[in-house]
Amino acid sequence: MNQNNQNPAVAVWIVTPKGAGIAQRIAASLENVTVHAGKSADGPEGALFFDSLAGAVEKHFRSYDAHVFVMATGIAVRMIAPLLDSKHVDPAVVTIDESAGFAVSLVSGHLGGANAWAKKIADITGACPVITTATDRAGVPAVDLLARQHGLHADNPEAVRAVSMAMISGQKPLRYDPYQTLGQELGQWTQEITTPGFGNQPGIYVYHHCPDLPENVLVLRPASLAVGVGLNSGTDAGQLCEAVYSAFARHGLSVKSIREFATICEKTHEPGLREMAQHFARPLTGYSRARLAEIKNVPTPSETVEKHMGITSVCEAAAIKAARSGQILVPKQKTKNTTVAVAALDFLS
Missing domain, CATH: 3.40.50.11220 (Rossmann fold)
Known part of the structure; x- marks a missing residue:
């Protein structure tokens, strides 16, 4: 099914x-x-x-x-x-x-x-x-259905009840939604806030960061992050997955917000990298050296990468390219066999 x-x-x-x-x-x-x-x-x-x-x-x-x-x-x-x-x-x-x-x-x-x-x-x-269903009878939007329609992944779907009951009773739940993913459908039903301060009020949080939030705040994850990956040949999926989880945990990001993985074309055939992408159920994109070279002023250029690959960066350049020139949130994180960087899209479509 x-x-x-x-x-x-x-x-x-x-x-x-x-x-x-x-x-x-x-x-x-x-x-x-x-x-x-x-x-x-x-x-x-x-x-x-x-x-x-x-x-x-x-x-x-x-x-x-x-x-x-x-x-x-x-x-x-x-x-x-x-x-x-x-x-x-x-x-x-x-x-x-x-x-x-x-x-x-x-x-x-x-x-x-x-x-x-x-x-x-x-x-x-x-x-x-x-x-x-109560929301249909009351004529208010079904938040869980809207989330699914927009490709949002819920961390705590049980919080839908608190948000729905607030709307049914005439309250306006607070909504932190920097990408305005739900703004069109929920604009009149919620109160938009620009910082994630909910107090004790029910609300909706639509973002990739992982702050501590009350139980009555529905946490929804947009597909807003691109992960650039570099690796030594033969690196297994376990090492790659561990590098990704570690980078996300260290910087307070949700892996549910991963939109895609990106690397240089020459590495897309690596079995470990393909298996890692399958583990997260996200696509893997390869960029040519010429495309990666278009990204200037990466946070941590590498002379070693330039010597072997002819470009100053793989993981950071790939992350930025996949994020449509978005902002680097996690600069290159290096392990023995991997490098990982994360960039956020400026807008979703």
Whole structure:
């Protein structure tokens, strides 16, 4: 299952012939739909049949991005209850009765997309969508959904509740957001601050630094940092990862804000470097010597690098280049086999 999938996988569950007609309409209107039908349900062509609904749901629950149960909500609740983990990882679950009266967003309304799926199913079948999440009923933005849409990684997703409840009650949570990542959507709902002083108020912190913040402040990490890397041939991923973690910890930065890794082209084939990038799930970019030489006045030029590579810097120049000429936050950090530098983008896009 991949909740960010551009072609999400949907399971439609039916247990009676009456539900088969609704399943057929859903399958004909959406892509990547699999109908799971009970033996007596007379499912549509291509349906997968099961003997036990509970057993089939347990087997396939994590294999789909969304589940649509064409049956009583109570039955669906009993099927999925033992399988639920948290709203941050659970697939969307929607129920629709066999008369197509109501399409109910049951589980993972925001992050899993069940609210949106309920509306889609309602449009297809003529049902009335039922959305019960508090922010939707109150007409305030869903902060967790906005964060995901903007590629922000939450350090403490449990703080979403404090922020949402503040907005629902008419308060304006404080928002420290130097890149204005959420400014357009949350501008009227929050009070912007220019320094991260929250006191005891609920708030939202959108930045790459790691200050101590109250529990009711939602910490969101933008992809705002480029990491330049230099290494000796044959350096393993463990050494490289340790160098990155150490540099970030020493300078109070979050590795969740890493946007990409960058180095000189000649080093991109190094297995350790590729493995390190995979560990952080971030892309690796290689720049030619000519491109790196465009970066002038690096903080710590190296005569040794210039002698062997023909340029005065690899890691710092690569970081600056990848950050679109952004500011160096961490100048070259050197170990026996690695060098690491970090630059911050001036703007996000």
